[in-house]
Amino acid sequence: MNPEYEPQNIEEKWQERWDRLGIYQAHDLENKKKFYSLVMFPYPSGDLHMGHMRVYTISDVISRHRRMQGYNVLNPMGWDAFGLPAENAAMARGRHPQQWTQENIKYMRDEQLKKLGTSYDWRREVTTCEPDYYHWTQWLFLQFFKKGLATRKEAPVNWCPECQTVLANEQVEDGKCWRHGNIEVIQKKMSQWFLKITDYADRLLNDLDKLKGWPEHVKVMQRNWIGKSKGAELFFTVEGKPNVRINVFTTRQDTVFGVTYLVLAPEHPLVLDLTESRQKKAVQDYIESAKHKTELERMTAEKSKTGVPLGSLAINPFNGDEIPIWISDYVLAGYGTGAVMGVPAHDERDFVFAKLFDLPIKQVVSPDGKAATELKSAYLDAGILVNSGMFNGLDSEKAKEKIIDWAMSNNSGCARIQYKLRDWLISRQRYWGCPIPLIHCEKCGIVPVDEKDLPVILPIEGIEIKGQGGSPLANDTKWLNIKCPKCGQAAKRETDTMDTFIDSSWYFLRYADATNKKEAFALDKVNYWMPIDQYVGGVEHAILHLLYSRFFTKALKDMGLVDCDEPFTNLLSQGMVTMLSPQSGRIEKMSKSRGNVVGTTAFFEQYGADSARLFSLFAAPPEQELVWSEDSAIGQYRFLGRLWRFAHALQDQGVEVTAKTEFDENNVPASAASLLRLTHKTIKAVSEDLEKEHYVFNTAISSCMILLNGIYKFTGDKTEENNGGSHKSKSLSELEKQIVIFAYRNLLLLLAPMAPHITEQIWHDLGFARVEDESIHVHAWPKYDVKLTIDNEIELVLQINGKFVNKQIVQRGLRKAEAESIALTDSKMVSKIDNRPVQKIIVVIDRLVNVVI
């Protein structure tokens, strides 16, 4: 055994051995408790940095721990390989996206993930851009299509000029493209494919309550995104136009008597019909200018409102009031009915609008049932209705119900629930994605590709990617032109490809049966493994990927393709890895563009993967942000060196470790009892720290360090002549040696999931493995004896008025009276009490005595 810890010499050897032995393979349908551990698969960008390494380490430790606990663990890995960066790289470097992607995958798998010491079952690797995967993406799309869950409709959509494609709502942040923070998204009216996620809005919302193992903030974000509002749709008629009706959506139908105007979105279909000729020019000018405003301008213009009256009047069905109709771009065309009732007294925005255009303000809800003379600002709270005819005196809640009742019986409205969530726009005008398996036939319309003709292969040869002017697929006439499967006449393929989020909405199901050539996945296998017991990933997918995957799972359950209706039982959303950025001088998220990336290769070469793993686990709890610093990473390298040198010292002294691992626990000499106790305590602490809902790796590692320090202290020779240089052991009795070995052996087992290489090496060097091919990683997780975690002596804390004064070492289990008398006779206590009368004594058994004076 090398006296120095040199990770470079051991890590690769074990990685190859584990691979050869197949110890990380998951066994389908095995009659054993399963554990499906998953980490969000990466986009093969070509380089993983420490931020990625952190999340893979966390998930890997969880998997390894469960494996040692005896679970049948599925821990797979794959590649989210379709997407724009491949096309952009292709244009920049003149490489084909496929070639570029495959090279990146090879590098990331072999040089990065494998070298981190991960325990994936690589037989299940999936790559979303390979035909054997997207075959089934297409097949699933057809199932959605058959169920009517995939529809084509014309709608205003988000267009990113940089990406040259449309985006889903979830992929627009602050009016800008999620990939291009500086590029404004343009609204375009286009005919596009949508998946009807809104059909599942209610279930996606309600089932969040079932997800006990999800962090609250992720659930809150999903709730907000779904954005359920309960209210009413009310019908307003138009003066002089008996056939026209304006519907408005409101959550405050209790304020309907306070309506003093209506506002339509400029895009509302009735606008021109309702415009009086004298207002025609003003209205047309306004619509024109609104059209030219970008989404961003409409939002930044915020509070400053604009608008134009149409000149016509609407009639409030409740009180017959005639009220002016306006248009204004503060009303969104895409939400509700695209029209709102203006109630300035009870809505901030309406209040501002009314003040600006001098419209009347009529209070109809007040806190005490009396109307105020003049409102200085909108009164937004619930209250008692006033000025509201037959509804006067009701509270807002009650009034909301009654008003809906009245509206229904008078054909003037109905109850309505409105969601913010829109259907998922999934078509993309780009090349590097999964082709949508549909055919446009002039005679038959849209015809699905026959399932037996799947997959529709994405052509690789002869494609010219320009990034402009639509999908290059449209120029590939050989691919494009096809006979209609229905009528046999000339037809054309759909040239749009699918949003890559579709690929990632079901990859976790494919892992259950990754090589199936006949179907997406076999029922029995997918139902054996699903749902995922522990999912780990970044919070940036709180809405996007996590919502889409939930939707997919529910839809597939309804189709009978999977049993569970929630895919991820427990979710760990890990914090980002940040580092000082030399450009800005601030701590920022690690990213190439900021120039603050720490690559893995150099670090692995210098300190080894085990140190990298330990540091990313130790520096902060998993949910928290982690600031990368090589200086403190060194602490982990030192710890592992210390672990290593102790093994060497043992071996050097010819300590026989294979002989006996058992000993009589009742016969332990006092000299070693505390080390034995420390060992049991450590097993307990680390076991608890690695249990789900805890996952506090930092304290688990800290406990391991304490145990190693304890071992050093116990074995260290502190006599004068031996106080220098490296660690020297004092002479120990046979029994003491056995306890040292017991402690050290358990320490290796506890560290094995976190530092897999060094523990495996020492395990073999010291002979804990009986045969060469035995691995520490399939050894049973250590057990502890609760009896042996308890000290028989404790420190009794002595307090006066709750303040610490002194402590005494006493036997465990002292009765109240005994503890009291110790406190009252302790010399420090006596001098502090100083003969003042004792009011009260509080005793917490085996912990403290508090004397109140």
Next chain:
RNA sequence: GCCUUUGUGUCGGAACUGGUAUACGAGCCGCACUUAAAAUGCGGUGCCCGUAAGGGAUUGAGGGUUCGAAUCCCUCCAAAGGCACCA
């Protein structure tokens, strides 16, 4: 503006169910080993006053509950993230 999360030494962070605040690591200081340095082993190290013994204040700020509060309650401040003209 609304929602969520977080505020503990020089730094990363511990602290069970309210019970010795600052575990573990980094940094710094010292000792040993060494010709020397590095590495390693051992010890010290939150702040203020004090040579010391000892004393005092302290978990973003202020108040409250309690024998006792980092922990529970209220008000405020700060930071990070999310949502935001959604009627």
